[in-house]
Amino acid sequence: MSRIYKAFENKKAFIAFLTAGDPDYETSLANFRAVLDAGADLVEVGIPFSDPIAEGPVIQEADIRALSSGMTTDKVFELVKELRKDYDTPIVFMTYANPVYHYGTEKFFKNASEAGADGIIIPDCPFEERHEFDETAEKYGMDFISMIAPTSEDRIKMIASQAKGFLYVVSSLGVTGVRSEIKTDLGSIISLIKEATDTPAAIGFGISSPEQAKKMSQVADGVIVGSAMVKIVAQYGKDAPEKLTEFVKSIKEAI
Helix, strand or coil: CCHHHHHHCCCCEEEEEEECCCCCHHHHHHHHHHHHHCCCCEEEEECCCCCCCCCCHHHHHHHHHHHHCCCCHHHHHHHHHHHHCCCCCCEEEECCHHHHHHHCHHHHHHHHHHHCCCEEECCCCCHHHCHHHHHHHHHCCCEEECEECCCCHHHHHHHHHCCCCCEEEECCCCCCCCCCCCCCCHHHHHHHHHHHCCCCEEEECCCCCHHHHHHHHCCCCEEEECHHHHHHHHHHHHHHHHHHHHHHHHHHHHC
8 A cells, every 4th residue: 555545544635736847847846845844645746748638728838838947757756756855745646648658667657666656647548448557556556546527427436446545536527727616516426436435535627726625625535736736836936835835725724
């Protein structure tokens, strides 16, 4: 078992996403440190990619900034190694099938594990094709984290029954991004998940305010915030760590 369970022990988990290398390596490292110091229970580290099909414009632009500053997969691993010198908080990678294949699946998971990652999320890998990565991830002690979308319907219990780490419940149809309102019947989805597994379920996509986070935490075991945090990085640049600290504390307080 990876250390991901620690994020959900006796509390609602706040899961924070940032793109590694945005806007540059040093600022990005400072941003992750700020988020961890402010109390994030689990951190998703986005590996920048030129075609992140699950992402809206905010994270797409972050990927472009990171790639333009020279960020590579190896540098992402280095960044996580740096964080691991000071933090025991669970860390998972968010990436796509193409970068993993391109890097070499075996080599990717070996190096990711050695860097200190606990799990991986690959949005463009359907549940039915998870064996492409799942077995190698497990070999190196990493959890392959499954996603459940509002369209999963009769597949929800099947996906949930084989979940590892935590389940990423997608709040809305479409791509990542800030949403003013989330209308999906998430209570019904979470109920079906709970019938099939004890694995924690966290809701992501569109959560951008303490009020939304509080509402979602009443339904799920945790909340995932990404685009709202990446917007802070885009807006404040080198001054982002201080603003991220305030934001993370506000979300933690709300949930």
